[in-house]
Amino acid sequence: MKNLIFINGTMGVGKTATCRELQKLLPNCAFLDGDWCWDMSPFIVNAETKKMVMDNICYLLNNFISCSVYENIVFCWVMHEQAILDDILSRLDKRDCVLYKFSLLCSEKALISRINKDIELGKRAEDVIDRSVSRLKNYLEMDTDKIDVSEVSARKAAEIIYRRIMHQCLR
Numbered sequence: 001m002k003n004l005i006f007i008n009g010t011m012g013v014g015k016t017a018t019c020r021e022l023q024k025l026l027p028n029c030a031f032l033d034g035d036w037c038w039d040m041s042p043f044i045v046n047a048e049t050k051k052m053v054m055d056n057i058c059y060l061l062n063n064f065i066s067c068s069v070y071e072n073i074v075f076c077w078v079m080h081e082q083a084i085l086d087d088i089l090s091r092l093d094k095r096d097c098v099l100y101k102f103s104l105l106c107s108e109k110a111l112i113s114r115i116n117k118d119i120e121l122g123k124r125a126e127d128v129i130d131r132s133v134s135r136l137k138n139y140l141e142m143d144t145d146k147i148d149v150s151e152v153s154a155r156k157a158a159e160i161i162y163r164r165i166m167h168q169c170l171r
Contacts, residue, residue, distance in 0.1 A: 006100065010133075016076060019031050102144055102147055
């Protein structure tokens with residue numbers, strides 16, 4: 001059995017950093033950040049590009065799942081609506097997978113502080129703050145295991161996820 005680990009959360013909450021740390025903890029681990037499938041210029045969001053990105057994500061995840069080398073597949077993306085998460089999961093061959101779904105949550109204050117650091121480093125534009133803050137509440141209603149990372153480093157968040165996965169594996 002493979003572990004298929006989905007991690008979502010609003011922009012700036014720390015998904016990518018957490019997943020990079022988690023990848024170090026899990027053996028034979030593939031990591032896909034959904035944002036990599038959006039890395040294009042110009043950045044255009046329309047029906048055609050949304051379909052392409054979803055197709056690319058599912059193609060890559062299914063390839064990681066079918067590859068005998070990887071026993072852990074970590075995927076992170078904003079996935080701010082349950083329907084997005086469900087759509088991706090419906091397209092995957094999960095027969096030999098144990099699925100884990102985590103939402104990274106944090107306080108509005110912690111989120112703004114993290115995004116402001118990214119803005120100072122030139123990683124994000126200022127308009128991300130309002131969009132990201134407005135999506136915080138979405139994750140409370142999703143069918144995921146919630147982790148509050150307000151006062152937690154990416155390494156610590158990865159350790160929490162790792163322990164929860166290992167706890168499940170030992171059952």
